[in-house]
Amino acid sequence: MAELQAATAFVPQRENAKLAVWAFLGGEVVFFGALILTLIVFRAREAAAFAEVRTLLSIPLVGLNTFILILSSYLVVRALGAIRAGRQRSLLWHLAGIFVLGALFLGGQALEWSTLFAEGLSVRSAFGTPFFAITGLHGTHVLVGLMWLVYVIVLALRGRYSSASHQGVETFGLYWHFVDVVWIVLFTLFYLI
Template identity: 40%
Template sequence: MSSAHVAAHAVHDPNTGTTGLDNRKMGMWAFLGSECMFFGTLIGTYLSYKGKSISGPTPHEILNIPLTSVSAFVLLMSSLLMVLALAAVQRNDMTWGKIWLFLTALLGAGFVGFQIYEFTHFVHLGLTLQTNLFGTTFFVLTGFHGAHVTGGVIWLLSLWVLALRGKLGPQDSLKVEICGLYWHFVDIVWIAIFTLVYLIP
């Protein structure tokens, strides 16, 4: 009897399993665990090559900490907006839900814009992928982070478009929450990269 009850329950709530967590959310956590190793390996490579370049430019000659602090602030603020977006969707306030989703994506795009400016500026200063170990490791590490942010922006804009079409509501808040998990993760990775690459001399 109890099994029949549980089976009937499972039909009503298809994605909630043994642990009471949603499958999709747990899958996202597993993915983020894997991403930790991905960025851990990239950061480890950067650190093991730190100071090993046999020619310039070196990091302290070229990194613009004030400028990147602004872009880091922009990215961290987008995390705040992400929280507001999720809260708005959860309470069925789709007007603000749309606004916050769009602004989160906008700040993310702003961060990517800063990065594009930074990369072109560095290339003009003579630092490219092929210049030295610093250029190689710096561009690949921050570039892969930027690619993750870009992916997040596309994801956020997709949710925003769904919301504009009226296809996103409180019953879909889990999709916003999962996107938020990814978005916060990408932010946290930037805190690690910003500290290790820019702030520590």
């Protein structure tokens, strides 16, 4: 019993969720790293196909989508700042903004995909296979983030968060920022290089 008390005194319970999210994100680094590895192989072996498809990609549209995701990340830190200051209404507005921006990002990605399909880009092509697989998996992460966000919004509406207790907002934020970081890398590797 004394050992248990000593352990819980050393690691506060409220920090365990945050630790778990960071451990999960460490695993996600390996997951996306492995995907990027396949992209490097495809790119090296099919350089001509990648150069050809580059002309089909709309850099302005994807640049706008990147801006949307970065803006949503900024709203996350503002949302956290709002609840740390005890401003629950401000928290809700920021969370709603993040949801709209996340949905816009997915809409932009859907628009881009449909345009590329219309241009004749196949999922089985040298560029299409890694492109649709990796951006699709990233989009799935955004979708999961939106579902998580709905849960956070529901709890915020019920007044579960306060200046003293807001780890649910913080852990969601960590995940959302990570998804943003992954997009920063993918944006460079697929569209710009």
